């Protein structure tokens with residue numbers, strides 16, 4: 001099949017989504033098929049743009065992900081960065097570098113996953129690029145969202161006194177990854193995995209970007225909301241990014257960090273500390289953020305009303321206030337009443 005037939009197959013009417021599946025108010029003047037897409041942003045909005053790549057052997061292996069999972073997660077991990085800015089997703093572009101030997105039905109599976117996630121979060125796929133790859137599969141998604149002018153949520157907005165929250169349990173994805181690699185079986189339907197591993201594998205393979213939570217936070221009275229970040233490299237690494245960008249210290253309470261029961265069970269079975277998965281594992285795609293302390297109860301109420309939840313896991317201190325060195329950074333109080341210990345600035349790092 002030639003390149004153009006492939007693009008038509010993946011995105012056309014015979015594909016598993018096609019440009020036809022755009023959301024109703026897609027704002028697309030020109031979509032797939034010309035030299036570039038032409039898009040109409042809403043008035044009074046600013047564009048929010050980000051891209052992330054998934055690479056064979058780095059982000060997935062046959063044991064860890066099906067092709068549909070790779071597509072879903074490529075879209076979800078990108079939308080997660082829009083969530084972390086408080087943006088509403090609008091459009092996406094997909095750049096694909098695929099080995100010539102990769103069967104078309106595998107690529108079709110990848111596109112099933114991409115379109116499934118894009119549809120779920122009202123995102124129109126408006127273009128991309130298709131090339132051959134001399135080695136493994138590489139998928140890059142670019143996402144474009146919108147936020148009301150001046151309302152984007154930045155890493156630099158944490159203030160001393162803020163409460164630190166996360167939007168969901170952490171560490172499950174990294175435990176799922178480890179468990180699937182240990183099994184050494186090709187990834188198949190989640191239902192075929194032992195029940196205790198399913199939630200962990202799901203967290204790794206089919207993460208959900210916290211779009212609704214991000215938008216809710218961006219809509220809050222602006223002076224009440226602090227920093228926001230999504231957790232791709234692990235809570236420690238993302239908390240460090242907020243600390244450095246804001247010039248503060250984040251104090252985390254180990255016992256308040258939400259963990260799935262299945263993670264606790266898995267960690268006990270492999271004699272590991274479940275908190276290590278949460279702090280340094282990564283790919284949870286939950287949000288970590290801060291809120292002014294007086295607004296905490298109101299934010300909790302707003303989340304509850306929207307059918308969402310927050311977990312308060314710590315507080316922001318002026319740099320050095322807790323007596324630890326270096327002054328700017330992240331500290332952990334393992335159990336209540338204990339003393340804060342520095343948290344290493346480590347997590348997933350492509351070149352470390």
Ligand SMILES: Nc1ncnc2c1ncn2[C@@H]1O[C@H](COP(=O)(O)OP(=O)(O)O)[C@@H](O)[C@H]1O
Nearest residue numbers: 049050051052077080081084229230231232233
């Ligand atoms: N090769 C690059 N060229 C230009 N900017 C880059 C490049 N790689 C990353 N960035 C930018 O660096 C910042 C941090 O990137 P990254 O750590 O990948 O963010 P995230 O973890 O949120 O995906 C972002 O603003 C991103 O756009």
Ligand SMILES: Cc1ncc(C[n+]2csc(CCOP(=O)(O)OP(=O)(O)O)c2C)c(N)n1
Nearest residue numbers: 052057058059060061232233281282283348
């Ligand atoms: C086979 C395999 N090995 C290791 C990992 C773990 N892993 C790969 S990339 C990554 C971090 C997130 O990816 P990155 O490209 O750094 O995303 P970004 O921070 O730019 O959003 C993690 C934890 C994995 N997902 N699959």
Ligand SMILES: [Mg+2]
Nearest residue numbers: 051052053232
């Ligand atoms: Mg990135």
Ligand SMILES: [Mg+2]
Nearest residue numbers: 081084230232
């Ligand atoms: Mg991010």
Ligand SMILES: [Mg+2]
Nearest residue numbers: 052077081232
């Ligand atoms: Mg990212």
